[in-house]
Amino acid sequence: DTGVSQNPRHKITKRGQNVTFRCDPISEHNRLYWYRQTLGQGPEFLTYFQNEAQLEKSRLLSDRFSAERPKGSFSTLEIQRTEQGDSAMYLCASSPAGGGQPQHFGDGTRLSIL
Amino acid sequence: AQTVTQSQPEMSVQEAETVTLSCTYDTSESNYYLFWYKQPPSRQMILVIRQEAYKQQNATENRFSVNFQKAAKSFSLKISDSQLGDTAMYFCAFMNLASGTYKYIFGTGTRLKVLA
Numbered sequence: 001d002t003g004v005s006q007n008p009r010h011k012i013t014k015r016g017q018n019v020t021f022r023c024d025p026i027s028e029h030n031r032l033y034w035y036r037q038t039l040g041q042g043p044e045f046l047t048y049f050q051n052e053a054q055l056e057k058s059r060l061l062s063d064r065f066s067a068e069r070p071k072g073s074f075s076t077l078e079i080q081r082t083e084q085g086d087s088a089m090y091l092c093a094s095s096p097a098g099g100g101q102p103q104h105f106g107d108g109t110r111l112s113i114l
Numbered sequence: 115a116q117t118v119t120q121s122q123p124e125m126s127v128q129e130a131e132t133v134t135l136s137c138t139y140d141t142s143e144s145n146y147y148l149f150w151y152k153q154p155p156s157r158q159m160i161l162v163i164r165q166e167a168y169k170q171q172n173a174t175e176n177r178f179s180v181n182f183q184k185a186a187k188s189f190s191l192k193i194s195d196s197q198l199g200d201t202a203m204y205f206c207a208f209m210n211l212a213s214g215t216y217k218y219i220f221g222t223g224t225r226l227k228v229l230a
Binding site: 003004031033035040041042043044045048055056091093095099100101102103104105106107108 | 118120147149151157158159160161164166205207209211214215216217218219220221222223
């Protein structure tokens with residue numbers, strides 16, 4: 001169990017640029033989640049994958065956000081035309097199948113918009 | 115919609131003492147799990163303890179235990195014999211098993227500082 005890996009750890013970009021984050025879940029986990037955490041708040045759900053299928057997207061995920069999980073392995077989260085309000089920590093988590101299974105989190109990617 | 119409330123933004127405790135962090139939630143569901151996660155500064159979220167709503171017995175993991183009051187929709191975390199390494203943000207999370215996605219709904223967190 002090598003844990004959930006996220007890259008990059010930090011991303012600084014100018015407003016209007018596109019950014020992409022990567023998440024490598026624990027290999028045997030078929031469920032993958034993206035959350036966003038702003039300062040002083042708890043993480044908020046963004047989207048969920050079961051294997052390669054994206055089964056739920058939060059209303060927080062505007063049209064500028066897109067997520068993929070090709071072949072049910074790693075996942076990418078892309079933000080187009082970044083805005084100041086996108087500055088946050090983006091967390092990825094994975095879990096095995098079955099209700100009640102705890103999610104395992106990565107270290108997160110901190111996005112700062114200049 | 116479910117909500118999770120952590121009413122204590124910050125707490126402190128002396129090393130070796132006991133501290134209790136509170137969490138309340140609101141749901142009309144009957145089949146769910148509750149979790150406590152720890153997030154040390156600049157480090158990843160780590161599971162502390164989980165409780166299935168159908169189990170009346172309170173969960174315990176070493177120095178960590180919960181007081182689960184289902185009717186009151188309360189889920190507090192007790193940390194006994196506090197250690198300096200317990201200094202972290204603590205998040206309470208709700209998982210609705212009827213949702214099918216098993217996503218978490220988090221509270222806003224409690225920042226705990228253990229004092230030497």
